[in-house]
Amino acid sequence: MNDKSETIVIEHPHHETLSLPKYIMGFVFSIGLTLFAYSLATHQSYSKDFIMGTLAVLAVVQFVVQMVLFLHVGSERKPRWKLAVMFLMLAVVLILVGGSIWIMNNLNYRMTPQQIQQYLKSQDSL
Amino acid sequence: MSEVAVETLQTPHDEAAATEKTVVGFWVYLMTDCVLFASLFAVYAVLHHNTFGGPGGQELLKLPYVLVETMILLTSSFTCGLAMLAAQRRNKQQVLVWLGVTALLGLSFLGLELSEFRNLVLDGNGWRRSGFLSSYFTLVGTHGLHITFGLIWMFVMMFYVAKRGLTNGVMKRLTLISLFWHFLDVVWIFIFTIVYLFGSRGI
Numbered sequence: 001m002n003d004k005s006e007t008i009v010i011e012h013p014h015h016e017t018l019s020l021p022k023y024i025m026g027f028v029f030s031i032g033l034t035l036f037a038y039s040l041a042t043h044q045s046y047s048k049d050f051i052m053g054t055l056a057v058l059a060v061v062q063f064v065v066q067m068v069l070f071l072h073v074g075s076e077r078k079p080r081w082k083l084a085v086m087f088l089m090l091a092v093v094l095i096l097v098g099g100s101i102w103i104m105n106n107l108n109y110r111m112t113p114q115q116i117q118q119y120l121k122s123q124d125s126l
Numbered sequence: 127m128s129e130v131a132v133e134t135l136q137t138p139h140d141e142a143a144a145t146e147k148t149v150v151g152f153w154v155y156l157m158t159d160c161v162l163f164a165s166l167f168a169v170y171a172v173l174h175h176n177t178f179g180g181p182g183g184q185e186l187l188k189l190p191y192v193l194v195e196t197m198i199l200l201t202s203s204f205t206c207g208l209a210m211l212a213a214q215r216r217n218k219q220q221v222l223v224w225l226g227v228t229a230l231l232g233l234s235f236l237g238l239e240l241s242e243f244r245n246l247v248l249d250g251n252g253w254r255r256s257g258f259l260s261s262y263f264t265l266v267g268t269h270g271l272h273i274t275f276g277l278i279w280m281f282v283m284m285f286y287v288a289k290r291g292l293t294n295g296v297m298k299r300l301t302l303i304s305l306f307w308h309f310l311d312v313v314w315i316f317i318f319t320i321v322y323l324f325g326s327r328g329i
Binding site for chain 1: 146149150153154157158160161164165167168169171172189193196197200201203204207208210211214305308309311312315316318319320323324326327328329
């Protein structure tokens with residue numbers, strides 16, 4: 001480790017990339033997006049589907065804003081391990097949440113409560 | 127890399143590289159924590175209509191109250207960033223002030239959340255009432271537990287900053303706690319949107 005550092009050019013350490021404008025921007029955007037989402041949700045005239053879609057988009061936008069401006073994603077040097085791990089996390093999360101909702105809805109759709117009762121009864125008698 | 131090795135490294139180059147390694151390692155922990163929260167979100171998504179004849183989110187969750195909680199947590203994330211900026215300028219006094227403000231905001235968030243839980247339980251809507259409430263308490267409670275540990279860590283860091291000053295070791299830990307705190311804010315966005323905003327419309 002000590003030998004290596006003689007030969008490589010070192011740039012700024014991680015924490016020197018912080019800047020006040022970034023934090024202020026992140027704060028203002030977060031507050032704005034939260035208030036906007038809140039006002040949409042409390043507005044009774046919009047349909048459920050519209051609310052669900054817009055709020056989901058707003059949450060994702062705020063996720064990106066905070067990841068970039070507060071958690072400094074994308075500002076690291078190559079190799080970008082943090083970014084790689086984050087994309088792996090996103091893939092796992094999508095499979096986990098999407099898969100659960102999909103399969104449970106499917107199960108719900110294919111089996112009414114009556115059918116479940118009948119099935120359980122048939123299992124009891126065995 | 128062991129703690130001792132980090133502290134005894136000679137050149138600033140090595141220290142920067144070591145800090146970066148630690149940050150990446152901590153980042154991997156944060157991302158796996160995301161997966162933990164994702165599984166709780168999945169459980170909530172599957173169970174949240176199963177109210178077992180009891181009240182659902184539309185009846186139970188008070189939006190204005192949660193909006194205040196959210197604003198407090200967002201502000202604490204910002205003040206945590208201000209603490210890091212002060213640390214970058216090596217201004218010990220300001221670091222302590224902003225960490226203190228962050229901790230106070232965190233404490234008030236936690237207080238509001240616990241009083242919300244208390245009211246639910248006292249009204250007979252505890253976690254044993256229905257699948258919806260079980261998954262609600264597990265998801266929101268796990269976030270609250272993270273906040274609690276973050277607060278303990280923050281008080282420990284304030285003690286370290288006051289006692290040791292802004293040494294490299296302290297700076298590294300400050301970087302980690304700030305990542306942790308910002309991360310909890312990110313998780314809360316999704317709790318706020320999915321549990322509270324969606325819940326208020328019966329989605």
